[in-house]
Amino acid sequence: MSKVVSLQEAIQEVKDGDTLLFGGIVEDRRPIAAAMEIVRQGKKNLVLLGTCSQSGDILVGGGCVAAYRGCYSSNGAFGISPNIKRRAESGTIIIDDIGHLDLSIGLLALQAGVPFIASKTCIGTDVLNPAYDNLPKVAEVVGNKEMLPNKKYVLMEDPFFNMGTVQLIPAIKLDVCICHVQMAGEEGTVRIDGSLTFDHYGALGAKKVIITAEQVVPESYIRQDPNRNCIPCTSVDMVVEVPWGAHPGQVYNCYDMDIPFLLEYAKSCSTQEGFDQWADTWIFGCKGHEDYLDKLGASRLEKLRAFPPYGYVPRRKGGVR
Amino acid sequence: MTQQYAKIGEYTPVEAMVVYAARFLANFDGKKGLIGTGLPLVATQLAKMLYSPNMVVFVETGQADANPEELAISIMDSRLTYGSSWQMGDPEGLYPLSRNEIDFGFIGGAQIDKYGNVNSTFIGGDYNKPLKRLAGTAGAVDIGVFAKTTVILMAHQKRRVCEFVDYLTTPGWMVKKWPEGTLVRREELGMQGGPSCFISSMGICKFNDDDKIMYLDRYFPGITPEDVKANTGFDIDVSRATEADPILVDEIRILREEIDPLNIYKMR
Numbered sequence: 001m002s003k004v005v006s007l008q009e010a011i012q013e014v015k016d017g018d019t020l021l022f023g024g025i026v027e028d029r030r031p032i033a034a035a036m037e038i039v040r041q042g043k044k045n046l047v048l049l050g051t052c053s054q055s056g057d058i059l060v061g062g063g064c065v066a067a068y069r070g071c072y073s074s075n076g077a078f079g080i081s082p083n084i085k086r087r088a089e090s091g092t093i094i095i096d097d098i099g100h101l102d103l104s105i106g107l108l109a110l111q112a113g114v115p116f117i118a119s120k121t122c123i124g125t126d127v128l129n130p131a132y133d134n135l136p137k138v139a140e141v142v143g144n145k146e147m148l149p150n151k152k153y154v155l156m157e158d159p160f161f162n163m164g165t166v167q168l169i170p171a172i173k174l175d176v177c178i179c180h181v182q183m184a185g186e187e188g189t190v191r192i193d194g195s196l197t198f199d200h201y202g203a204l205g206a207k208k209v210i211i212t213a214e215q216v217v218p219e220s221y222i223r224q225d226p227n228r229n230c231i232p233c234t235s236v237d238m239v240v241e242v243p244w245g246a247h248p249g250q251v252y253n254c255y256d257m258d259i260p261f262l263l264e265y266a267k268s269c270s271t272q273e274g275f276d277q278w279a280d281t282w283i284f285g286c287k288g289h290e291d292y293l294d295k296l297g298a299s300r301l302e303k304l305r306a307f308p309p310y311g312y313v314p315r316r317k318g319g320v321r
Numbered sequence: 322m323t324q325q326y327a328k329i330g331e332y333t334p335v336e337a338m339v340v341y342a343a344r345f346l347a348n349f350d351g352k353k354g355l356i357g358t359g360l361p362l363v364a365t366q367l368a369k370m371l372y373s374p375n376m377v378v379f380v381e382t383g384q385a386d387a388n389p390e391e392l393a394i395s396i397m398d399s400r401l402t403y404g405s406s407w408q409m410g411d412p413e414g415l416y417p418l419s420r421n422e423i424d425f426g427f428i429g430g431a432q433i434d435k436y437g438n439v440n441s442t443f444i445g446g447d448y449n450k451p452l453k454r455l456a457g458t459a460g461a462v463d464i465g466v467f468a469k470t471t472v473i474l475m476a477h478q479k480r481r482v483c484e485f486v487d488y489l490t491t492p493g494w495m496v497k498k499w500p501e502g503t504l505v506r507r508e509e510l511g512m513q514g515g516p517s518c519f520i521s522s523m524g525i526c527k528f529n530d531d532d533k534i535m536y537l538d539r540y541f542p543g544i545t546p547e548d549v550k551a552n553t554g555f556d557i558d559v560s561r562a563t564e565a566d567p568i569l570v571d572e573i574r575i576l577r578e579e580i581d582p583l584n585i586y587k588m589r
Contacts, residue, residue: 024397025382025396025397025411026382026395026396026397026398027395027397028382028395028397028398028399070457071457071458071459072456072457072458072459073454073456073457074358074455074456074457074459075395076358076394076395076396076397076398077359077394077395077585077586080454080455080456084454085454088443088450088451088454089446089450089451089452089453089454090450091449091450095449095454097442097457097458098458099458099462099463100381100411100415100458100459100460100462100463101415101418101419101462101463103411104411104412104415104416105412107412108412119419120419120466120467120511120512121419121462121463121466122458122462122466123466123492123496123510123511123512124466124489124492124496124497124498124507124510124512125458125462125465125466125489125490125491125492125496125497126442126488126489126490126497127458127462127490128497128499129497129499129502130499130500131448132448132488134449155499155500158511163511164510164511164512165510165511193402194399194402194408195382195383195384195397195402195408195409195410195411195414196383196408196409196410196411196413197382197383197397197410197411198410198411198412199410200410201410201412250398250399252399252402253399256399257394259394306399309403310390310399310403311399311402311403312398312399312400312403314390314391315391315582315583319583321583
């Protein structure tokens with residue numbers, strides 16, 4: 001059965017107060033078109049899980065996020081994600097820091113259907129500082145309280161291998177997981193090139209999974225080589241074809257990052273007025289993603305197209321500037 | 322490369338820091354490193370070219386034995402994928418740490434204290450309303466907990482090199498035992514590893530064997546031990562320091578022309 005819907009229809013399934021994980025990381029394979037549609041539809045009080053780089057930061061700027069539990073709020077070489085930085089420094093967003101392995105292991109627990117996994121991930125650090133534990137504040141704003149654990153962590157002595165103090169890391173539960181990928185079958189089977197980031201964990205455990213894909217292909221085609229597939233159709237609820245759906249970020253084997261656009265974003269969004277103007281141009285000034293692509297223009301996008309066999313635009317072929 | 326030395330002023334302090342870091346990585350030729358985002362990626366690219374061609378690079382976004390042909394722009398850049406042995410996701414990128422496979426971690430940060438603890442979360446003010454909010458933990462916490470040793474790279478400024486970090490992101494030698502937050506030696510919590518070296522824009526700092534407090538081991542040409550003292554937020558011991566070998570013209574040329582020709586990392 002085909003699960004192909006429009007971007008607008010898919011994002012209508014995201015509810016205010018949902019816990020949300022975006023696939024991809026930093027500016028790689030981020031569901032930017034989906035994030036822009038969430039802003040366009042005016043979702044509120046979302047709890048952003050994982051990381052807050054390009055796609056997450058757009059949601060923060062758009063006023064959609066009440067709390068963020070994650071490990072990385074930066075756009076890499078383009079600076080700390082400007083909207084969450086500004087909101088953090090004005091004390092107007094709840095942040096609950098966790099570690100990168102915490103996130104991996106929390107999502108592994110979700111995927112495996114177990115309540116917690118033990119590791120030494122954040123032993124000795126301020127991630128475990130009770131004074132910085134904002135989980136109770138997140139619980140005040142989250143729509144579905146069952147998505148959050150009762151405690152951030154529990155310490156205990158390793159009873160099996162004498163590893164000393166270990167941290168019990170609760171499963172990270174998700175209402176929605178939105179991934180942008182290179183290819184999806186019309187029934188939802190997903191193929192990813194480059195880093196899988198957390199997509200293969202989040203999509204297997206989230207209650208609702210939305211896939212936006214550069215290309216939607218016949219399901220029979222993607223099933224010719226199932227070992228190459230990363231998310232089964234059985235875990236996917238909706239599929240949307242969104243070419244250039246991660247612009248201004250990159251998608252391995254498809255396109256490289258749009259550096260001037262990323263720099264412009266970093267510069268514009270140091271103030272809320274700046275973000276609002278940026279959003280007026282690129283989100284509210286566009287009826288949808290096709291309109292956004294028309295505004296960018298074909299020649300701009302063509303310069304970003306990945307060069308085989310590299311999966312990006314190598315500097316010897318001009319590079320991205 | 323020719324052995325011609327670059328004159329002071331012909332390179333920036335950040336370029337010096339990256340070149341000395343690349344030289345230091347010669348210690349890890351043939352070893353497995355988990356490399357963090359920012360300038361560590363640049364120094365690693367230079368080191369693979371000049372000083373440690375057999376260093377095995379792991380990245381937290383899931384590449385095993387990454388061999389990027391050109392400098393990555395971020396920690397998940399397509400440039401890291403192409404040419405790697407294995408490309409999975411972030412969990413598989415991090416499990417080599419918790420599996421105890423990683424010989425050294427290499428990270429940047431915003432603040433380092435005299436015990437080698439690193440902060441990449443926030444500076445000043447309060448956790449819930451910081452003066453300056455930073456990127457957060459990412460791999461920095463995991464590298465500090467699990468790698469057999471860590472190497473830290475950061476500009477040397479009084480506010481950055483301090484008595485104790487505002488937020489302990491990457492555990493150094495003296496860490497916090499919860500729930501009280503008592504400062505204890507990392508071994509007491511069953512943690513192996515610990516920082517071996519802090520390479521700054523002024524010199525190379527190491528840690529005393531007994532009390533694990535940072536001291537100056539080398540200062541860069543054009544920098545005096547007094548300069549380092551004046552730019553350090555605690556009373557750093559400089560009595561054992563000697564001057565580092567000068568930078569080579571070719572090291573700077575390769576850094577500028579071959580590693581970062583577009584000046585993406587704003588080193589100059």
